[in-house]
Amino acid sequence: MKTKTKFPHPEIIAARKALANRPQQPLEKVLEQARASEEWRRKTGSAGGLKRPGT
Amino acid sequence: MEAQDRLRRWAEEAGHLISESEWLPLKLVSAATAEHEVRYRQSDHRAVKRTWPGTFGFVPGTRDGRWVPVPATPQEYLLRQALQNELFGDDIRLEGVMVSDGPSMIIGQPSGGISLVVSQRWVEAANSARPHPDENQITTIMQAMGFTRLFSALFGWWHEENSLVILDAKPDNFILTPSGILPIDLLIAEAPPDA
Numbered sequence: 089m090k091t092k093t094k095f096p097h098p099e100i101i102a103a104r105k106a107l108a109n110r111p112q113q114p115l116e117k118v119l120e121q122a123r124a125s126e127e128w129r130r131k132t133g134s135a136g137g138l139k140r141p142g143t
Numbered sequence: 144m145e146a147q148d149r150l151r152r153w154a155e156e157a158g159h160l161i162s163e164s165e166w167l168p169l170k171l172v173s174a175a176t177a178e179h180e181v182r183y184r185q186s187d188h189r190a191v192k193r194t195w196p197g198t199f200g201f202v203p204g205t206r207d208g209r210w211v212p213v214p215a216t217p218q219e220y221l222l223r224q225a226l227q228n229e230l231f232g233d234d235i236r237l238e239g240v241m242v243s244d245g246p247s248m249i250i251g252q253p254s255g256g257i258s259l260v261v262s263q264r265w266v267e268a269a270n271s272a273r274p275h276p277d278e279n280q281i282t283t284i285m286q287a288m289g290f291t292r293l294f295s296a297l298f299g300w301w302h303e304e305n306s307l308v309i310l311d312a313k314p315d316n317f318i319l320t321p322s323g324i325l326p327i328d329l330l331i332a333e334a335p336p337d338a
Contacts, residue, residue, distance in 0.1 A: 093304045096232040097288045099323050104232045106322035112188045113267050115170070121271040122172035122183070128275055128315050129175060138177035138201055138212050138311065 146217050147197075147257050150240055159239035161260055166193065166241060177201070178328075189262040190327075194220065196243035197256025203299075203308045203332040210296040212310055212330055217259060219332075224261055226331040230307070233327075235263045266318040266325050275314040276324045284324045285312065306334045 096104070154160040169182035169191055178200040179192040194200055199220035204213030215223065224235045238260040268274030276284075282292070285300050290309065293299030300309040310330040317326050 091304060093289045093302065095230040095288070095305075097284075099284065099287060100232050100325065103320055103323035103325050107264070107266060107320055107325070110267060110321075113265070113271075115183075115185055117267070117271045118183055118185075118265060119170070119172065121268050121274045122181075124268075124272050124274050125315050126173060126175055132315075 150217050150259075151242060151257055154240035159237075161239040161241045163241075163244075166260075183265065184262065188265050190265050191238060191260060191262040192328075193241060193260045194258045196241075196258050199259055201311075201330055203296075203310045203330050210293060210299055210308055210310060220259060223331050226307075226333070227326070227329065230331065231326050231329075233263055235261050238262050263327070266320060266327055268318050269321040270319070274318055276317050276319040277314060280319065280324055281312060281314065281317055285309075306336075308332055308334050 151160075166182070169184050171180070172183050172190070173179075173181040178198075179194055182191045182193075183189075184191050199215045199217050200223070201212035202215040202219045202223050203210050205211070206213070221237065224237070227233045228235050241258045241260055243256050243258065285292075288302075289304060290300040290302050290307075293301045293308070293310075296308075296310055298311050298313045300312055301307070302309075308331070312326070312329055316328045317324050
């Protein structure tokens with residue numbers, strides 16, 4: 089019988105706990121992060137094989 | 144369409160129908176992904192994600208013996224979110240349902256397609272100008288969790304012990320936080336016994 093792995097992994101739990109204890113970022117930091125993600129997708133042309141419906 | 148009708152009725156009866164007037168004031172942060180329009184709700188610091196009208200994102204499925212992203216049903220989409228919570232300690236919540244007035248994103252389907260709206264805590268990057276880990280860092284954390292790479296699938300991973308498949312594990316679906324890497328939006332499914 090296979091032994092199943094328990095999730096979440098301790099490293100993930102630690103990262104979540106640290107995140108929960110951080111103060112909320114100001115809006116401009118949130119928007120900067122969002123813009124950086126958009127820029128990453130634009131530069132890499134990354135859709136991961138996914139295609140938006142209707143396109 | 145039957146599942147969508149049921150979902151719409153449930154949202155109406157349970158008071159979980161979200162109006163455009165509630166949605167539009169949230170700060171738009173992304174309309175460029177294949178699955179969602181993403182907005183930010185400052186009052187509780189959450190990313191709020193709406194599937195494109197008439198669609199429910201993707202889940203891993205098999206085509207010709209290979210794992211590929213396939214369009215999800217509402218149930219599959221919600222199961223995927225539940226797996227994200229279970230596997231990665233996320234706190235994704237179903238916010239409700241939106242009904243679109245515009246044309247469906249799916250050719251041949253009538254207008255008035257519905258969207259599922261979910262939210263999750265905004266995950267702050269260590270560096271907001273460079274929020275994503277590189278592929279080596281992703282490999283390290285996925286292997287630490289017991290996943291092995293699925294070479295036949297783009298950005299795909301397999302967990303033998305738990306019969307889990309993950310697709311779309313590319314850098315922009317992870318955030319590099321000051322305390323480690325956190326996945327934010329992966330395509331996850333439990334493989335059937337014969338997969």
